[in-house]
Amino acid sequence: QAQKTNPSAKIAAGAVVCVESEIRGDVTIGPRTVVHPKARIIAEAGPIIIGEGNLIEEQALIINSYPENIMPDTEGVEPKSMTIGINNVFEVGCVSQALQIGDNNVIESKADLGRNVVLTSGCIVGACCQVNTCEVIPENTVIYGSNSMRRLQTERPQPQTLQLDFLMKILPNYHHMKKAVKVTSTPVRNQAVTH
Amino acid sequence: MSQRWVELRRREMASLLQPERVLYLVHGEKKIRSPLSQLYFCRYCSELRSLECVSHEVDSHYCPSCLENMPSAEAKLKKNRCANCFDCPCCMHTLSTRATNIPAPLPDDPTKTAMKKAYYLACGFCRWTSRDGALWGKAINKLIEYYQQLAQREKLERDRKKLARRRPFMPLAFSQHTIHVVEKYGLGTRLQRTRPGAPITSLAGLSLKEGEDQKEINIEPAQALDEVEPLPEDCYTRPINLPEGTTLRQRLLQPDFQPAGASQLHPKHKHLLIKRSLRCRKCEHNLSKPEFNPTSIKFKIQLVAVSYIPEVRIMSIPNLRFQKESQVLLTLTNPVENITHVTLVACEEGDPEDINSTAKVMVPIKELVLAGKDAAAEYDELAEPQDFQDDPDVVAFRKSNKIGFFIKVVPQREGLGDVTVSFKIRHDFRNLAAPIRPSEEGDASTEAIWLTHHVELNLGPLAP
Numbered sequence: 200q201a202q203k204t205n206p207s208a209k210i211a212a213g214a215v216v217c218v219e220s221e222i223r224g225d226v227t228i229g230p231r232t233v234v235h236p237k238a239r240i241i242a243e244a245g246p247i248i249i250g251e252g253n254l255i256e257e258q259a260l261i262i263n264s265y266p267e268n269i270m271p272d273t274e275g276v277e278p279k280s281m282t283i284g285i286n287n288v289f290e291v292g293c294v295s296q297a298l299q300i301g302d303n304n305v306i307e308s309k310a311d312l313g314r315n316v317v318l319t320s321g322c323i324v325g326a327c328c329q330v331n332t333c334e335v336i337p338e339n340t341v342i343y344g345s346n347s348m349r350r351l352q353t354e355r356p357q358p359q360t361l362q363l364d365f366l367m368k369i370l371p372n373y374h375h376m377k378k379a380v381k382v383t384s385t386p387v388r389n390q391a392v393t394h
Numbered sequence: 395m396s397q398r399w400v401e402l403r404r405r406e407m408a409s410l411l412q413p414e415r416v417l418y419l420v421h422g423e424k425k426i427r428s429p430l431s432q433l434y435f436c437r438y439c440s441e442l443r444s445l446e447c448v449s450h451e452v453d454s455h456y457c458p459s460c461l462e463n464m465p466s467a468e469a470k471l472k473k474n475r476c477a478n479c480f481d482c483p484c485c486m487h488t489l490s491t492r493a494t495n496i497p498a499p500l501p502d503d504p505t506k507t508a509m510k511k512a513y514y515l516a517c518g519f520c521r522w523t524s525r526d527g528a529l530w531g532k533a534i535n536k537l538i539e540y541y542q543q544l545a546q547r548e549k550l551e552r553d554r555k556k557l558a559r560r561r562p563f564m565p566l567a568f569s570q571h572t573i574h575v576v577e578k579y580g581l582g583t584r585l586q587r588t589r590p591g592a593p594i595t596s597l598a599g600l601s602l603k604e605g606e607d608q609k610e611i612n613i614e615p616a617q618a619l620d621e622v623e624p625l626p627e628d629c630y631t632r633p634i635n636l637p638e639g640t641t642l643r644q645r646l647l648q649p650d651f652q653p654a655g656a657s658q659l660h661p662k663h664k665h666l667l668i669k670r671s672l673r674c675r676k677c678e679h680n681l682s683k684p685e686f687n688p689t690s691i692k693f694k695i696q697l698v699a700v701s702y703i704p705e706v707r708i709m710s711i712p713n714l715r716f717q718k719e720s721q722v723l724l725t726l727t728n729p730v731e732n733i734t735h736v737t738l739v740a741c742e743e744g745d746p747e748d749i750n751s752t753a754k755v756m757v758p759i760k761e762l763v764l765a766g767k768d769a770a771a772e773y774d775e776l777a778e779p780q781d782f783q784d785d786p787d788v789v790a791f792r793k794s795n796k797i798g799f800f801i802k803v804v805p806q807r808e809g810l811g812d813v814t815v816s817f818k819i820r821h822d823f824r825n826l827a828a829p830i831r832p833s834e835e836g837d838a839s840t841e842a843i844w845l846t847h848h849v850e851l852n853l854g855p856l857a858p
Contacts, residue, residue: 223515344519
């Protein structure tokens with residue numbers, strides 16, 4: 200079967216990344232992260248570093264793209280890297296261009312994060328909410344509603360450990376996985392064959 | 395052709411189906427123009443009725459989340475709130491119960507801790523939990539008790555007056571039966587509607603039991619103060635923390651306390667909804683009566699206008715130009731099962747109902763014949779083709795109980811603003827509700843009466 204080979208994608212051991220997901224560019228995925236089929240992680244204008252324990256669901260789009268007024272060929276533009284912390288959840292259909300995302304955040308379905316937003320920890324961006332302001336969202340903020348109202352929550356959302364464990368067990372039964380690739384080690388394929 | 399043009403054209407076509415484009419005029423206390431889908435038809439008076447010319451009556455109370463029916467007396471007692479369901483004070487969504495395990499000391503042995511289940515309420519939409527809110531005190535109960543007492547006292551006085559001066563020509567409103575009905579159904583009859591200054595009867599039911607001594611509750615009237623606390627010094631300089639405060643809507647949903655801080659929000663019991671029935675004011679027949687079961691959306695009686703009156707819809711509009719004649723394609727649908735004859739008549743000069751039209755219209759002169767609605771026709775392959783001689787200049791197409799026909803429109807007003815035309819549609823209506831009178835000729839079929847409706851169409855703006 201033709202597997203989309205992406206030599207610059209670094210998938211740590213223990214991450215579950217489905218073959219049907221699209222990973223382009225310089226992307227690092229930490230262990231215990233689950234990437235569903237049809238999720239898209241595109242590193243156009245710089246690398247993307249995803250921590251561990253994240254859950255990226257179907258049709259989610261994490262993209263490090265060029266800002267609107269800068270053409271790809273402009274010189275002197277430094278590639279900015281996008282960092283995503285641990286235990287985040289990117290629900291179905293969300294779009295995230297935020298360059299910095301902390302830990303334990305939940306980005307609900309069809310939410311839209313702009314490039315200049317900085318999510319700290321424990322934030323919940325509600326379904327269909329568009330956040331494209333240029334600001335740092337304080338910890339434990341919940342953004343919800345059609346007017347994107349905000350309020351503070353006293354506790355942070357629980358890490359989805361149960362769901363992660365379940366998915367890590369079940370997804371390989373139904374999908375082919377992208378093999379874990381480390382830059383320094385020998386290709387994993389040979390190791391798999393010998394087992 | 396760009397994609398944008400395609401999108402605009404598609405949106406324009408979809409908007410033609412919007413019901414507000416075609417309005418029917420209702421002759422009631424007020425002249426109301428409304429789409430046919432929102433009107434009712436009283437087949438005893440043979441007239442269109444809108445929501446404003448019918449009387450609305452409460453049928454039953456139910457909770458929208460647990461769908462529990464509640465008798466009206468119980469609903470009044472519980473202040474129209476469900477006992478089991480709660481609303482999020484933050485976003486007014488329904489709260490769901492969740493459980494956590496918390497370590498709690500066992501009652502027998504305080505040194506050991508065991509995992510106990512603690513329940514809390516959580517909102518799925520804004521993620522508010524009941525652990526965020528604070529416990530509240532009983533601030534307003536004193537006022538409520540006072541008013542209850544007042545209402546009880548007034549009711550006793552009225553009853554005493556009734557029994558003392560019972561006269562035979564007492565108006566119907568004060569008979570025992572009507573009072574009983576009023577108490578059962580709240581403000582059902584028109585005679586008992588609250589007039590300002592009248593004694594409050596609604597709270598009278600929630601009262602102390604007989605025999606209990608009525609405590610005199612003294613309420614301190616609110617006193618106006620001369621001196622007010624000065625504002626804090628940093629009132630102007632302190633940065634505003636928006637998520638910490640409550641919005642006006644959140645605050646007013648809890649009128650007892652009106653919490654200013656978000657941490658003081660407390661869940662409220664869910665408000666009950668009602669099922670209502672509609673009654674024609676002239677003939678007192680029911681126009682709409684829903685079923686009692688909250689899970690059922692059907693009606694016991696449903697006399698809606700779309701199932702009796704032929705409906706006009708706009709199918710396509712060409713580019714309209716000032717003082718140039720264009721042809722607009724309309725469709726006419728027959729909702730009843732027998733053949734309907736429809737005549738269209740343009741409004742005359744100086745017609746008092748014709749106030750909105752901004753264009754001249756030429757309607758087909760001939761009578762249009764609509765076939766009956768045959769529910770089985772779509773399944774019947776061998777259906778006989780309908781044999782109507784249609785003038786191709788007038789009738790564009792015919793499909794079971796629907797025809798498309800042309801009208802000619804000449805816009806009379808230039809500039810911004812929509813082109814509106816109006817005409818009268820006259821059709822025959824067979825009244826199946828009327829009792830069959832034994833006629834002398836032995837004619838069993840019901841007679842048809844001719845109804846006329848004034849219809850207004852909004853054809854959109856002039857082409858640029």
